[in-house]
Amino acid sequence: MQTDILTVGLVSLLAGAIRMSIPILLPALGEIFTQRSGILNLGLEGIMLMGALAGFGGTFFTQNLWFGLLAAVITGITFSLIMGFLSITVKANQVIAGTALTILGTGLSTFLFREMFGIQKLPPQIESFAPLQIPFLSDIPFLGPVLFNHNIMVYLTLLLVVCSAFVLEKTPFGLQVRAVGENPRAADSKGINVTLVRYLCVMIGGAFAGLGGAFLSIGFMNTFLDGMVAGRGFIAVAVVIFARWNPYRALGAALLFGGASALQMRLQAIGVPIPHQFLLALPYVLTILVLLSVSKKAEFPAAYTLPYSRSER
Amino acid sequence: MDLAVEMREITKVFKKVAANDKVNFNLKKGSIHGLLGENGAGKTTLMNCLYGLYQPESGKIFINGKNVRIDSPQKAMSLGVGMVHQHFMLVRPMTVVENIMLGLSSKRGPFLDTDRVERELLALSKRFNLNLEPKAKIWQLSVGEQQRVEILSALYRGAEILILDEPTAVLTPNEAQELFGILRMMRNDGKSVILISHKLEEILAIVDEVTVLRDGRLVGQAQVTAETTKRDLTSMMVGRDVLFNFKHETLKTGATKLMVNHLGARNDKGLPALKEVSFSISAGEILGFAGVDGNGQKELCEVLTGLRPTTSGEICLNGKELNRSSPKTFINEGIAHIPEDRHKTGLAMNMGIARNLILKNFSQSGFSSRGLLNFRAIKKNAERLMEEYAIKANGVHTKVKDLSGGNQQKVILARELSSKPEIIIANQPTRGLDIGATEYVRQKLLEESAKGAGVLLISADLEEILQLSDRIAVLYDGQIMGILGRNASVEEIGLLMAGVRTEEVEVC
Ligand SMILES: Nc1ncnc2c1ncn2[C@@H]1O[C@H](COP(=O)(O)OP(=O)(O)OP(=O)(O)O)[C@@H](O)[C@H]1O
Numbered sequence: 054m055q056t057d058i059l060t061v062g063l064v065s066l067l068a069g070a071i072r073m074s075i076p077i078l079l080p081a082l083g084e085i086f087t088q089r090s091g092i093l094n095l096g097l098e099g100i101m102l103m104g105a106l107a108g109f110g111g112t113f114f115t116q117n118l119w120f121g122l123l124a125a126v127i128t129g130i131t132f133s134l135i136m137g138f139l140s141i142t143v144k145a146n147q148v149i150a151g152t153a154l155t156i157l158g159t160g161l162s163t164f165l166f167r168e169m170f171g172i173q174k175l176p177p178q179i180e181s182f183a184p185l186q187i188p189f190l191s192d193i194p195f196l197g198p199v200l201f202n203h204n205i206m207v208y209l210t211l212l213l214v215v216c217s218a219f220v221l222e223k224t225p226f227g228l229q230v231r232a233v234g235e236n237p238r239a240a241d242s243k244g245i246n247v248t249l250v251r252y253l254c255v256m257i258g259g260a261f262a263g264l265g266g267a268f269l270s271i272g273f274m275n276t277f278l279d280g281m282v283a284g285r286g287f288i289a290v291a292v293v294i295f296a297r298w299n300p301y302r303a304l305g306a307a308l309l310f311g312g313a314s315a316l317q318m319r320l321q322a323i324g325v326p327i328p329h330q331f332l333l334a335l336p337y338v339l340t341i342l343v344l345l346s347v348s349k350k351a352e353f354p355a356a357y358t359l360p361y362s363r364s365e366r
Numbered sequence: 367m368d369l370a371v372e373m374r375e376i377t378k379v380f381k382k383v384a385a386n387d388k389v390n391f392n393l394k395k396g397s398i399h400g401l402l403g404e405n406g407a408g409k410t411t412l413m414n415c416l417y418g419l420y421q422p423e424s425g426k427i428f429i430n431g432k433n434v435r436i437d438s439p440q441k442a443m444s445l446g447v448g449m450v451h452q453h454f455m456l457v458r459p460m461t462v463v464e465n466i467m468l469g470l471s472s473k474r475g476p477f478l479d480t481d482r483v484e485r486e487l488l489a490l491s492k493r494f495n496l497n498l499e500p501k502a503k504i505w506q507l508s509v510g511e512q513q514r515v516e517i518l519s520a521l522y523r524g525a526e527i528l529i530l531d532e533p534t535a536v537l538t539p540n541e542a543q544e545l546f547g548i549l550r551m552m553r554n555d556g557k558s559v560i561l562i563s564h565k566l567e568e569i570l571a572i573v574d575e576v577t578v579l580r581d582g583r584l585v586g587q588a589q590v591t592a593e594t595t596k597r598d599l600t601s602m603m604v605g606r607d608v609l610f611n612f613k614h615e616t617l618k619t620g621a622t623k624l625m626v627n628h629l630g631a632r633n634d635k636g637l638p639a640l641k642e643v644s645f646s647i648s649a650g651e652i653l654g655f656a657g658v659d660g661n662g663q664k665e666l667c668e669v670l671t672g673l674r675p676t677t678s679g680e681i682c683l684n685g686k687e688l689n690r691s692s693p694k695t696f697i698n699e700g701i702a703h704i705p706e707d708r709h710k711t712g713l714a715m716n717m718g719i720a721r722n723l724i725l726k727n728f729s730q731s732g733f734s735s736r737g738l739l740n741f742r743a744i745k746k747n748a749e750r751l752m753e754e755y756a757i758k759a760n761g762v763h764t765k766v767k768d769l770s771g772g773n774q775q776k777v778i779l780a781r782e783l784s785s786k787p788e789i790i791i792a793n794q795p796t797r798g799l800d801i802g803a804t805e806y807v808r809q810k811l812l813e814e815s816a817k818g819a820g821v822l823l824i825s826a827d828l829e830e831i832l833q834l835s836d837r838i839a840v841l842y843d844g845q846i847m848g849i850l851g852r853n854a855s856v857e858e859i860g861l862l863m864a865g866v867r868t869e870e871v872e873v874c
């Protein structure tokens with residue numbers, strides 16, 4: 054009996070780790086493109102909140118989850134264009150631009166939510182993505198419920214990991230992204246449109262972050278809550294650096310953080326005698342430790358956070 | 367003969383200063399054309415206009431007789447113009463083939479076509495004797511090989527007109543000869559080459575025609591024949607005769623200034639870069655260090671200026687031990703450093719000239735008091751040094767990154783030599799300088815040594831070493847292969863540079 058309870062607990066923990074890793078992994082994948090092109094987008098948090106709201110709003114008004122996702126992607130891209138304009142066109146300081154974007158997204162998402170739905174006792178709800186039990190595979194003992202009993206967004210995200218890695222390593226576009234982040238002048242002199250590539254990468258980052266936000270509101274929960282992203286945008290940035298700009302390593306890192314979140318929730322639920330504030334802080338403490346350990350060794354793209362202008366030398 | 371390129375009345379203005387002022391330039395098809403001029407004359411600017419990196423304010427460009435507007439490098443390449451820049455335009459963590467595929471459309475649609483490009487590169491590399499391995503990463507290649515990657519890249523894109531901006535400044539004499547072989551092969555193939563260089567022997571050896579710029583204006587264009595001499599070219603460039611042979615006084619050296627014993631150090635990768643290096647420099651002596659780049663020169667300079675820790679041995683200046691001292695101690699003890707890489711270690715590129723000139727002594731001699739800078743003194747100092755060292759710029763606060771390569775080097779020289787040094791560590795001090803400036807630097811080094819400073823001179827230019835040095839040490843694989851007298855022959859030095867130790871080497 055004892056072992057049964059343990060197995061059930063372990064299955065729930067591992068499945069939870071996977072689920073909780075998605076809203077970190079999605080924005081991290083996009084941010085890999087953004088950072089590889091030389092831009093640090095610290096506005097992920099704000100973009101994700103806007104994406105969460107758009108995903109919820111889109112679903113609520115159309116009663117179609119896919120339209121919700123579409124709304125989140127469009128909102129994410131639109132919002133990221135602010136970052137693109139500030140950092141690429143105006144050549145503003147990227148840390149400041151990103152921070153501003155996060156503040157804007159936090160405030161704007163709350164404001165718009167109240168505008169649209171008013172202040173109600175019970176938050177409006179939608180029917181969120183339901184788990185998709187993959188036939189046969191989900192019947193495998195232990196592995197089945199851990200790996201093959203998730204909603205469609207989880208599977209799509211895992212597919213996106215493979216796609217991102219492929220695009221970055223095996224396509225001309227990926228080559229251009231890496232070149233622009235390492236040596237924009239060289240890329241320019243080889244006829245690559247540095248501005249365009251960087252804008253595209255920021256937009257990819259925005260689309261993925263929008264999806265990540267939407268996962269929270271329509272894939273994990275079924276409503277929008279103020280500040281529901283809760284720092285995952287920043288954790289995603291840490292994951293990108295920890296993963297040294299590689300999608301597969303980002304998957305591993307996101308699972309680590311997802312695991313920390315899932316563990317923390319379950320510890321609270323069991324009622325371990327630790328103040329829940331400490332448990333809540335677990336993923337964030339982990340972030341700091343991880344950054345301390347790797348940031349010295351990580352080889353950042355050589356043109357990281359540096360704006361490019363052809364006539365300057 | 368047809369013209370491959372005709373540039374008419376090109377004017378390019380930076381911050382109200384004309385870098386090119388109504389310049390005409392004609393390149394004949396199937397010829398090698400030298401572009402000459404002092405530092406800051408506007409050579410690079412003119413070529414950047416041809417390559418689409420800069421847009422001229424006015425003027426017309428004709429390629430193969432057709433009037434064209436070149437608004438991007440992409441456009442230039444589609445017109446058959448390729449360029450190898452003064453600073454290489456390569457992405458270091460990528461492979462050769464990846465660098466060359468950059469910006470090209472792939473024949474396999476959305477996927478990279480690495481295998482096919484690799485095969486084509488191998489064939490092309492063989493045809494022009496470039497000797498490159500497509501799978502190698504750029505950072506693993508020597509400077510000469512990196513340059514060949516750039517040439518290969520231009521050829522692969524179908525360049526008919528190749529611009530080379532000071533290609534030999536970073537090459538060893540052997541590599542330069544190889545390069546010229548490649549260029550001749552290209553000329554036989556009907557391609558046209560524009561060659562920017564400050565080395566007149568090279569120009570005379572390989573070029574069919576020259577165009578000379580001075581202060582952004584065209585001075586003239588001339589055929590180069592067997593009768594043309596260096597003197598002809600220099601008087602066109604500088605407007606006066608330049609000394610080519612210095613009279614180096616026979617040495618009357620004083621007491622030993624710098625003593626280095628059994629020195630060892632590691633390179634950036636943690637491997638031994640200096641092994642048991644011992645030598646001494648006396649007052650008034652110039653000790654030349656010959657050797658192929660990358661045999662410990664950089665590490666030696668850094669150790670002797672306190673920038674790199676030693677793993678063994680000792681450094682004594684005027685009898686005082688300096689091991690494990692901070693760079694500041696080395697500066698205060700009077701060790702001046704002219705580093706090899708002026709962008710990374712020599713200058714603060716985003717600061718003005720005046721401030722760069724006081725980087726080392728801002729806390730002394732009236733430049734600051736009670737923690738505040740004395741701007742008047744700083745400006746005065748800058749004005750004096752800019753005049754003395756003929757630094758060409760808009761004003762004392764011009765950002766160093768806006769200066770031409772030669773003028774940047776002069777800023778470093780002015781700062782280092784004006785501090786009345788005991789020992790001068792000069793690593794490639796004339797690289798990229800025009801002949802006037804080169805003459806000037808060499809004379810300065812001789813002057814300082816005559817005043818009693820000891821000089822450690824590292825140069826890839828054997829002629830420079832032979833001309834200036836009292837003794838010549840040869841570095842190979844982090845060791846001193848031998849120290850020769852000033853009458854050593856080029857052959858002798860060459861053997862040691864290749865790591866061949868001959869028995870009868872006299873060690874003095
Ligand atoms: N991007 C720029 N911004 C401002 N000034 C510039 C810029 N590029 C060149 N200049 C100025 O234009 C002039 C010509 O520079 P250029 O680099 O063409 O000289 P150069 O003949 O190639 O010299 P060198 O032999 O030292 O390389 C210099 O005075 C330089 O300061």
Ligand SMILES: [Mg+2]
Pocket residue numbers: 409410411452531770771
């Ligand atoms: Mg130049």
